[in-house]
Amino acid sequence: MIGTQTVFVLDASTCLILTHLEYAQDPETPNLTVPRTHARYRGQSLVRTDAFIRKRKLSRDEVITINHLLKSRARRYVAAANKEWLYPERSFCGEWKDIAQVLLPQHELWRFGGEIYVGHADGSTQYQDAFGRTSGAHKYLQRERRATDHGPNNFCGCGSGRKFKHCCKDLLESDRPSWDVYGIRERNLMFCNAVKGILGLTAGKGWDDVRRELSDEQVKRIHEAFGSLWPEDTDLVELVPRPRRGAFRAVYLGASDPRTAEATVLGWLPYFDEVVLAHPFINPFGMKPDFSPTKSPSQYKAQTLKNVLLLLTLEPYIRSGYVHLIPDPGDFNPHFGMSALQMAKERTAGWKAAQGSVDALKALAKDDHGRFLRRLPESSLRGLIRECKPEASDAQIDAAIAYMKSSLAAAPYALLVLCRIPRTTRHA
Ligand SMILES: [Zn+2]
Known part of the structure; x- marks a missing residue:
């Protein structure tokens, strides 16, 4: 969601707060629960960690606010150097929505957004926009909304x-x-x-x-x-x-x-x-x-x-x-x-396909192979038939080739482009 933020505790006195660009740039945006631009699961992205805002110092009250947030959302353990710090809710006196103010980045936003171009040693390049999109398709596949x-x-x-x-x-x-x-x-x-x-x-x-x-x-x-x-x-x-x-x-x-x-x-x-x-x-x-x-x-x-x-x-x-x-x-x-x-x-470990399905697949493969053979030039077909049936007469071979070519023409999914004779078929 646009308003989703993530807080990582890095050590006892440092935390990393991740904020979506759209929210950081416009915290007043009315609908914080719609998906952010290019929201996805487990997507890959490039991030400029050198642009992270590192100068911010938190006041005592802000630390209490963040600790309160962490404790409220903790599933198992919280730890502190001082027992008193384990109870931030005793000192926190704001409302839940006030936490948002503390988490917002305040300065140096200019280093975020824009586009990233990467050139690799092999000459290939890589691109992404501010939201991790890589193709520009959101522009050419964009639909104009009609009033109707x-x-x-x-x-x-x-x-x-x-x-x-x-x-x-x-x-x-x-x-x-x-x-x-x-x-x-x-x-x-x-x-x-x-x-x-x-x-x-x-x-x-x-x-x-x-x-x-x-x-x-x-x-x-x-x-x-x-x-x-x-x-x-x-x-x-x-x-x-x-x-x-x-x-x-x-x-x-x-x-x-x-x-x-x-x-x-x-x-x-x-x-x-x-x-x-x-x-x-x-x-x-x-x-x-x-x-x-x-x-x-x-x-x-x-x-x-x-x-x-x-x-x-x-x-x-x-x-x-x-x-x-x-x-x-x-x-x-x-x-x-x-x-x-x-x-x-x-x-499917240890599973065997039903014989009927295997037969159906085999029939399709045989059909493909048969069509492939029929696409061979006539001279190659003649040689193949003569190899398999040395006793066949010229007239019989002519008839067989004519039949093969007419059945090829009748199958709508068969290419009529002649194909070269592959080595494996030659040996067979
Ligand atoms: Zn619809």
Whole structure:
């Protein structure tokens, strides 16, 4: 909260008081219990400890006030060099709110706020603003509030696409998803538009053109668009849909793959009002160049095609507010991501997946592999078939290749770009 302050006892005669910038600069701000700008759990930040105000000396009464605060909030032990000091409440004669006056920094505020730029030895740079934001996304993803947002029959200001009376109206302002930045649904729709623009679908190209022409550059640009809509300092908590009276939601935890998710997710909609599932796209932020979809895009081509197909299949349902594609919360909070993974590991120690699930995954992998083989040039396919079936006639091999190529053309999530023969397949 804006008014939250933290007091650390450093030794018998020194304490460190941490105050949020917004509160320090404007202690009279009327609402001290709203979240501070860029409030988050376990976020990382850079702090100039050399700017800490060190010159302040406390009077006897101020020390008593702070001791009273510490004792009132102590969970277990308090200690003092003198027994009398253990009872500050006997000498404290103000009210609880008077403590705030003592805790406020009075001078030298000019050293706080502003922006920090860091240059590293390897040439990389780092930036953060006064609130620890690193991407500037709060500016370009900022939504203009419309005066009509509060009309009961107008679209709700949170961007859910619902009428205000069916969305945020009954929620306290502090409980609503953010009205200041674009929400999950809006970002997903922006992403759909970006993807269609990058792939030329808005300029009249068809899906088969995309399958034939998907380039590294397109894969790179798609993932750049995804990364800029979901930068590392995204506050996912302020965006996620809130519980809503009359809305029955399900979370789909399976793989986000167009071959299964489409059937499952859309198949669930008659039973649930809304389905939440993980975004299939990978966020390029913080990935090593060898694995990054923006730095090494060619390895992501086949997956990108499948992801785009899933995205476009779900688009009408996203627009209507039935489906929410939500990025991995671990992208924005690595500590949370690692804790969740660790808990999953502990929970599943010694656990074996049901045979049915394993078979389903194996079938998907086999399907991927089969499609990969069919994308090989005809000459390579001919060689492979001849190796496996030396007795086959030329006519039989021609027929087999024709069948493989026609089944490839019939699968909408198959790339039609020819692929190179990999070493492992050659040996197999
Ligand atoms: Zn709303």
